Amino acid sequence: MEFLEQFSVKETMTxxxxxFAVIDILGSVPIIVSxxxxxxxxxxxxxxxxxxxxxxxxxxxxNNILKFIGVDVNSFAIAGAFVIFIIAIxxxxxxxxxxxxxxxxxxxxxxxxxxxxxxxxxxxxLSLRA
Numbered sequence: 580m581e582f583l584e585q586f587s588v589k590e591t592m593t594x595x596x597x598x599f600a601v602i603d604i605l606g607s608v609p610i611i612v613s614x615x616x617x618x619x620x621x622x623x624x625x626x627x628x629x630x631x632x633x634x635x636x637x638x639x640x641x642n643n644i645l646k647f648i649g650v651d652v653n654s655f656a657i658a659g660a661f662v663i664f665i666i667a668i669x670x671x672x673x674x675x676x677x678x679x680x681x682x683x684x685x686x687x688x689x690x691x692x693x694x695x696x697x698x699x700x701x702x703x704x705l706s707l708r709a
Contacts, residue, residue: 594707601703607694610670614685622686629687630695637701638708652702659698666693 615621637644645655666689669676 597703597707598700601699602695604695607690610666610694611690613670614690618685621690623690626686626691626695629691633692633696634700634704637696638704641701641705642708652705656698656702659693659702662693663697 611621642652645652650658665676668674
């Protein structure tokens, strides 16, 4: 009962809207379409579960992990931006740095991580926790 007293619908909706904007699944549609053309089928359930587990685990232990490896949140966000930039360059130039022929692997990389649960999403979960 005490949990329900602390629960705020306004804060929950704010967190949902912020994460929806940061994840930007609509912006990831071209990547997902190109992966479907290449592999035929993508396991979306698996990608959603892996991304959800990454976000929840990073919510609770992410700050400790970053402190352990000596990285601050801003540096982590910049490194994630570089990862997304490399994926964009791959798409624009039509080259593949990360080559895989397994649809199971394509469900996790690049869909679950870094498109859904990327550095921006993980940084946002740390910020929303504070």
